[in-house]
Amino acid sequence: MKRVYLSPPHVCGDEQSLVAEAFSTNWIAPVGPHVDAFEQEFEDVVGVPHAVALSSGTAALHLAMQVLGVGSGDHVICSSLTFSASANPICYERATPVFVDCDDTWTLDPSLVEEALKCEESAGRRAKAVVAVDLYGQCADYEPILEICQRYGVPLVEDAAEALGATYKGRPSGGFGRLGVFSFNGNKIITTSGGGMLVSHEKELVDRARFLATQARDPAPHYEHSQIGYNYRLSNVLAAIGRGQLKTLAQRLSARRGVFDRYVEGLRDLAGIRFMPEASYGRSNRWLTCLTIDPSLFGTDREAVRLALEAENIESRPVWKPMHMQPVFAGARMFGGAVSERFFRDGLCLPSGSSLSPDDQDRVISIVRGSCRA
Numbered sequence: 001m002k003r004v005y006l007s008p009p010h011v012c013g014d015e016q017s018l019v020a021e022a023f024s025t026n027w028i029a030p031v032g033p034h035v036d037a038f039e040q041e042f043e044d045v046v047g048v049p050h051a052v053a054l055s056s057g058t059a060a061l062h063l064a065m066q067v068l069g070v071g072s073g074d075h076v077i078c079s080s081l082t083f084s085a086s087a088n089p090i091c092y093e094r095a096t097p098v099f100v101d102c103d104d105t106w107t108l109d110p111s112l113v114e115e116a117l118k119c120e121e122s123a124g125r126r127a128k129a130v131v132a133v134d135l136y137g138q139c140a141d142y143e144p145i146l147e148i149c150q151r152y153g154v155p156l157v158e159d160a161a162e163a164l165g166a167t168y169k170g171r172p173s174g175g176f177g178r179l180g181v182f183s184f185n186g187n188k189i190i191t192t193s194g195g196g197m198l199v200s201h202e203k204e205l206v207d208r209a210r211f212l213a214t215q216a217r218d219p220a221p222h223y224e225h226s227q228i229g230y231n232y233r234l235s236n237v238l239a240a241i242g243r244g245q246l247k248t249l250a251q252r253l254s255a256r257r258g259v260f261d262r263y264v265e266g267l268r269d270l271a272g273i274r275f276m277p278e279a280s281y282g283r284s285n286r287w288l289t290c291l292t293i294d295p296s297l298f299g300t301d302r303e304a305v306r307l308a309l310e311a312e313n314i315e316s317r318p319v320w321k322p323m324h325m326q327p328v329f330a331g332a333r334m335f336g337g338a339v340s341e342r343f344f345r346d347g348l349c350l351p352s353g354s355s356l357s358p359d360d361q362d363r364v365i366s367i368v369r370g371s372c373r374a
């Protein structure tokens, strides 16, 4: 039986001809016309005026920390329910992550953000940044989060790595904070095999990130450096892939949402299954279809379902293990915790790629149905 992957790369447009063009013009380089065009086209799609294409979403988050001046002794508030790359760059800069739980939208609980910022203030500190994550393609609740951040004078970074094409109150993800981050890793809505984008309404922040990403080269005919830099730019060949992928974003979004709708159709009558809800304030891109399984109603637990799928060569994954439960962050301060702990215990991500065939999806549905012991 051929393997069904969670979220495999999906080539469905002009990627090959754009890459061929990069070869025929000899722009097999770390910069070039496809990089410039990709940045511009991306700015138009997300409605943010400045963007720099980078080698990964993690690099984008790292540069976000750098341009906000995060450093040793600083505290940065971060969603706990996320992939580790949301939090690791805080530690690259020797700052301390402070984790905050989610609410029933699976994204940052604004009241706990406030509690964390208040607590920092009573300790005589001001947190250096808040990192909000648009989890599994659903935006965080930005109106209250921004109001709180503004009141405490703390900049917001939006980790929209999983959320290209999602909206919050009609506006696209990525533009809510001072900086927004996207990933083009192989499992994302669009991929460049590996890559990322840092966006901002503030030109100076993006210019500074571009400078740092290009080895912090001072203007001079020779190599002159007055600061430590990074080699974080996206190559022209990979930007060509990204341009091809971006052209078909609308089809990709409707395919992902279609996959979600079909799972709901096929599984909603089963006792104990709850799909990740779509928050009333926005539209999720349904990057991954996630659900929780209540073993007391379903008759068996999340892990049994995952293993039943694996036995049929189908990849599914537990929901992210929250950062406050990770050994590497043992001892980190955490506000709340019970909500994300429950999502991790009971949550499962089902195969959700935009190229998932109806037949393969039917296999997934019938195995999940067959695992129900209610």
Ligand SMILES: Cc1ncc(COP(=O)(O)O)c(C=O)c1O
Binding pocket: 056, 057, 058, 059, 082, 083, 085, 086, 133, 159, 161, 162, 182, 183, 184, 185, 194, 195, 196
């Ligand atoms: C929420 C989140 N943040 C950051 C990243 C890091 O992106 P990248 O893999 O492009 O470095 C990812 C995924 O990979 C992610 O899911």
